[in-house]
């Protein structure tokens with residue numbers, strides 16, 4: 724098989740994306756809170772709202788650092804962000820969840836999330852997704868570029884200049900394809916499996932939209948940022 728090499732530009736692009744991706748993690752104190760004291764369902768829900776809100780803020784910063792994103796049409800930038808926050812959050816959650824946490828922690832974290840007032844029919848697909856991402860053992864470069872690919876999805880609602888987004892996404896896909904060959908030489912279809920997870924992500928975001936409605940019904944409060952980005956009245 725031909726020797727797969729990344730060009731200088733591709734290595735520079737990857738470094739820019741990974742640096743931006745690593746610049747923010749869940750604030751340690753919040754993650755610790757999630758792991759430590761006993762909480763009621765309401766407090767757990769509030770904690771997840773807090774975490775999801777900080778995740779959205781971090782996602783906006785990350786997105787602004789994706790080379791080429793700020794030269795897209797302004798309204799298309801907003802459309803891409805609004806269309807991808809849920810998927811990007813679940814992708815990031817899966818990575819946080821499956822990170823080499825001391826095993827007890829993952830169990831406790833799972834317990835907290837299960838006791839946060841999120842309906843069961845949403846829990847199962849969500850934890851299946853967290854586990855299916857964990858099984859891939861993605862390196863951080865793959866995680867960061869896969870998140871950029873999720874954000875640069877040309878077929879999000881209200882995107883006008885389809886082509887411009889497609890060109891940016893294609894650049895990322897080319898980097899990811901080479902990265903998968905270099906990082907997982909034994910697994911021929913690793914790249915295809917990664918992209919398959921994006922399909923699973925879409926299903927999760929449909930569940931999420933339904934859950935928002937039911938949370939709304941049960942008078943669950945969200946932060947102004949989450950209401951804005953998730954179109955919750």
Ligand SMILES: CCOC(=O)c1ccc(NC(=O)c2c3c(nn2-c2ccccc2)CCN(S(=O)(=O)c2cccs2)C3)cc1
Pocket residue numbers: 747748749750768769771772773774775777778781812815816817819820832836841931
């Ligand atoms: C500063 C950078 O921030 C991060 O890196 C970051 C990463 C992940 C998360 N994730 C979460 O907040 C989160 C959520 C869920 N799980 N989960 C989670 C947290 C930790 C590990 C694994 C998963 C399910 C429900 N949603 S929700 O938005 O539908 C919601 C339901 C109720 C109110 S908000 C949120 C946050 C920040």
